[in-house]
Amino acid sequence: MDLVQHYCRAFHAEHVGMLHEYQIFIDEKPAQELVEVYDYEWTDEEV
Numbered sequence: 001m002d003l004v005q006h007y008c009r010a011f012h013a014e015h016v017g018m019l020h021e022y023q024i025f026i027d028e029k030p031a032q033e034l035v036e037v038y039d040y041e042w043t044d045e046e047v
Contacts, residue, residue: 004022007013012030016023026034 001021004013004015004017004024007024007026008015011026011034013024013026016025
């Protein structure tokens with residue numbers, strides 16, 4: 001569960017845990033912040 005706690009702290013995720021113990025939810029605003037940080041526009045390579 002250390003990984004779940006990390007995502008909850010670092011990415012403001014919420015632990016759901018309904019289907020499996022590592023199921024998390026990241027709301028729209030924190031998810032958008034993640035996209036902005038990890039945007040790969042600097043490369044032409046397909047991901």
